[in-house]
Amino acid sequence: MSWAGPFQYEIGKSRQAHLSSTGFDAAAREHFPTLLCLSHLRWNFVYQRPQHLMSRFARDYNVLFFEEPLPTDDPNPWLEEIDADLGITRLVPRFPVGLEGEAAEAVLKRLLDRRLEEADIQEAVLWYYTPMSLPFSQHIKASITVYDCMDELSAFRGAPPAMLERERQLLEKANVVFTGGYSLYEAKRERHKNAHPFPSSVDIAHFAQAREEQADPADQAAIPHPRLGFYGVIDERLDIDLLDTIAQQRPDWHIVLIGPVVKIAPESLPKRDNIHLLGGKVYDELPHYLAGWDVAIMPFALNESTRFISPTKTPEYLAGGKPVVSTPITDVVRTYGQSGVVRIADSAEAFISAVEASLVDAQDREGLLKAADAILGEMSWDTTWQGMTEQMKCAR
Incomplete structure (x- = not known):
């Protein structure tokens, strides 16, 4: 099963905690709200937009980074948890080969619900990088729903046929839409009244x-x-x-x-x-x-x-x-x-x-x-993160 098609591979270990900023206070973090990031990119694939942004949002949230499933020999699906960075936990569903379609989505929903219930998470910021994760997550109570459209995934080779319809549904659900560039912004602003361009920045x-x-x-x-x-x-x-x-x-x-x-x-x-x-x-x-x-x-x-x-x-x-x-x-x-x-x-x-x-x-x-x-000039990921944070406050 692939939610987006283009990125299903893992390479090496990405940069760890390169943005840890305010020190680690485990007791304080217990009271942080949750940000659930639903991504077609693996955390340790290539260090890019999701990693830069989530590392910064982890200053104010406990970030759960939910990835595409990986195959396992175990006939029973399970959810692997990996500490990825300060305040960030990777959630990697592990599936037996052949579990696909609606059956897979039902299992993903069950695994995710169980994880949120065990952690007593009643509400979260829902942050989407792929519309294909909508079916198993749209029921979760959201303080705000963000669609960070970093690419036109429907145009990529191997994109699922359902991508466009799922994106239409996500645009209806989202409180705010960010785009990875101005061309994408021009394409999405006609479809969402609260869209904002945030081109990827630089460290x-x-x-x-x-x-x-x-x-x-x-x-x-x-x-x-x-x-x-x-x-x-x-x-x-x-x-x-x-x-x-x-x-x-x-x-x-x-x-x-x-x-x-x-x-x-x-x-x-x-x-x-x-x-x-x-x-x-x-x-x-x-x-x-x-x-x-x-x-x-x-x-x-x-x-x-x-x-x-x-x-x-x-x-x-x-x-x-x-x-x-x-x-x-x-x-x-x-x-x-x-x-x-x-x-x-x-x-x-x-x-x-x-x-x-x-x-x-x-x-x-x-x-x-x-x-x-x-x-x-003043280009930086901190500036991008701060701008997004302000737009999220206005969209609540």
């Missing part, structure tokens, strides 16, 4: 580590320069043909790809001596790989799955002090297209030219960092 201090001179990670150290680097999920959103053309036309450039390969066959990726697939890395490692790149790239395909994306990696790359080259993703063009350090390219030839110009930009390091810092 500037974390990625600024890439600005420091340092040794390369072992699996990157032998890769020659110039290096063009990308990290993120490698799936149908990546323009594989574009990467292949760049690698073919510029064999002196080396393309570094970091991230799990999801929903596409690994053998479909181009096989060239100057394309280096290094696999998934945890959040703490990313700045150390980024430090060794000459240009950061975002070679996204232009298709339904990228129509509404607002890539978090854009400000992360800039915080790391790297020039960026991207295909013309709408939210990247409108936010960074005139920045001078994020170049937009709509063809392989244009992409190669933009990388050449960016390699020149990188030689003026002082000017590059000044331009990047001007774009980043």
Whole structure:
């Protein structure tokens, strides 16, 4: 069973407690309200929007992070609990293979109800990342219902047919809707009167580590320069043909790809001596790989799955002090297209030219960092979290 389709894989251990802020007081936490986050992404998949936000909401709530089921040999379904971070508990349903559809939803409801009853949780903030979790959670008494629409999941490969209808129901239920970018906001504001754009932000201090001179990670150290680097999920959103053309036309450039390969066959990726697939890395490692790149790239395909994306990696790359080259993703063009350090390219030839110009930009390091810092300004996940908190107060 999959609620959303695109993210069903776990990789490594994510950054733990990197945002613990006010100290741990177990006695005080007993009186915190509960925030139940229903997610299609696993906590330890890739450290991104849900982890950044829930780590901050854990300052004021006991966060239950409810994930997709995982298979088990046990014929009796059960709910695994894992301490994920300060104030955050992962709830992972464990199902026997073959339990699907309405039967699975009934079991999920029973497992979740039992967990809330045992903890004497009478009410919670319901925070949805996927509409597919609505059938087994919509009966729970909510102090407020939030739909944080970080992606247009219905456009992703493998999305369940019921996704659109479930989203319609969730939009009727939600008190407030947040979107992961302005394009998504424009798509949702006509369907909900209390929708607000909150583009994904950046942990500037974390990625600024890439600005420091340092040794390369072992699996990157032998890769020659110039290096063009990308990290993120490698799936149908990546323009594989574009990467292949760049690698073919510029064999002196080396393309570094970091991230799990999801929903596409690994053998479909181009096989060239100057394309280096290094696999998934945890959040703490990313700045150390980024430090060794000459240009950061975002070679996204232009298709339904990228129509509404607002890539978090854009400000992360800039915080790391790297020039960026991207295909013309709408939210990247409108936010960074005139920045001078994020170049937009709509063809392989244009992409190669933009990388050449960016390699020149990188030689003026002082000017590059000044331009990047001007774009980043006061951007932070704390600002995003605070803005969301204010909108939630107004929606109650």
